[in-house]
Amino acid sequence: MNITRIWKVYFSPTGNTDRAVTYLAEALSEKLKCPIEKYDFTLPMSRETVPSFSAGDLVIFGTPVYAGKMPNKLLSFVQNSFKGNEAAAIPLVTFGNRSFDNGLAELTQVLDDGGFRIVSAAAVASQHAFSDSLAAGRPDKEDLKLLSELAVKTVQRIESESAFSLLSIPGDAEAAYYRPLGLNGQPAVFLKAKPKTDTTKCTDCGICAQNCPMGSINPAKTSEVTGICIKCHACVNKCPEDAKYFDDPAFLSHKAMLEKNFQRRAETLIIV
Numbered sequence: 001m002n003i004t005r006i007w008k009v010y011f012s013p014t015g016n017t018d019r020a021v022t023y024l025a026e027a028l029s030e031k032l033k034c035p036i037e038k039y040d041f042t043l044p045m046s047r048e049t050v051p052s053f054s055a056g057d058l059v060i061f062g063t064p065v066y067a068g069k070m071p072n073k074l075l076s077f078v079q080n081s082f083k084g085n086e087a088a089a090i091p092l093v094t095f096g097n098r099s100f101d102n103g104l105a106e107l108t109q110v111l112d113d114g115g116f117r118i119v120s121a122a123a124v125a126s127q128h129a130f131s132d133s134l135a136a137g138r139p140d141k142e143d144l145k146l147l148s149e150l151a152v153k154t155v156q157r158i159e160s161e162s163a164f165s166l167l168s169i170p171g172d173a174e175a176a177y178y179r180p181l182g183l184n185g186q187p188a189v190f191l192k193a194k195p196k197t198d199t200t201k202c203t204d205c206g207i208c209a210q211n212c213p214m215g216s217i218n219p220a221k222t223s224e225v226t227g228i229c230i231k232c233h234a235c236v237n238k239c240p241e242d243a244k245y246f247d248d249p250a251f252l253s254h255k256a257m258l259e260k261n262f263q264r265r266a267e268t269l270i271i272v
């Protein structure tokens with residue numbers, strides 16, 4: 001198979017997926033001696049026009065895992081907008097040290113259904129968007145080493161006769177979403193939670209509004225969340241004044257449960 005172009009394609013509100021996809025794209029570009037194109041569909045405006053792919057492309061397609069699957073609010077966009085046209089693809093998910101559950105299986109299935117041909121895959125353990133203490137600083141050196149290994153093995157596979165032979169991806173694309181639990185072990189329901197603003201810190205600079213993947217923060221009054229919140233934490237993470245926070249009790253209980261029970265090192269998985 002002759003690859004002439006590498007694509008990094010991702011949704012990445014807090015930057016982990018961007019980092020992992022970019023690292024892998026650069027490693028592959030060096031080995032295959034071809035240029036990298038980028039399509040970042042994190043922001044609403046970017047989702048208005050989707051690039052088209054063809055058989056000479058190798059597309060590294062990244063999303064975070066939310067509640068054990070692909071981010072629910074992006075699913076129909078990904079399903080309906082991307083046409084693989086036989087491009088080779090590497091589904092890559094990042095997850096925050098609990099588990100990627102069925103996220104990689106779902107992304108692989110969606111890309112396969114969309115006409116991409118899967119060559120390899122990865123689930124990369126990454127700092128949890130909810131907490132500074134879960135997988136802090138990951139993907140780290142060891143995770144990136146695995147992605148370098150994935151690049152080497154993917155190139156070998158691309159050059160072999162069996163480039164698209166079936167891979168064994170853990171999980172079930174049809175499974176239900178993970179139901180977040182609180183510290184008491186009971187379901188923690190925080191679907192309606194929205195970020196709050198500490199108005200003594202906020203300068204109304206607008207960075208949160210510019211970075212909200214749902215376009216839900218009023219740019220003229222950034223303490224107002226006018227639309228849906230997917231809890232991605234882009235606004236919390238990117239606020240230069242540390243003025244955004246969540247105070248929903250069920251959300252905080254889930255975060256505390258994760259911090260209590262998921263401190264062990266989750267492994268990054270490469271499949272090729």
Ligand SMILES: Cc1cc2nc3c(=O)[nH]c(=O)nc-3n(C[C@H](O)[C@H](O)[C@H](O)COP(=O)(O)O)c2cc1C
Pocket residue numbers: 011012013014015016017018063064065066067068069094095096097098099100126127128129130178230231232233
């Ligand atoms: C709404 C939401 C749900 C999440 N659910 C999971 C999960 O089920 N399992 C897990 O290990 N990490 C989970 N995470 C953590 C993210 O998968 C992780 O932080 C990811 O790297 C974020 O990607 P990004 O930095 O590209 O936005 C969740 C994060 C968010 C914001």
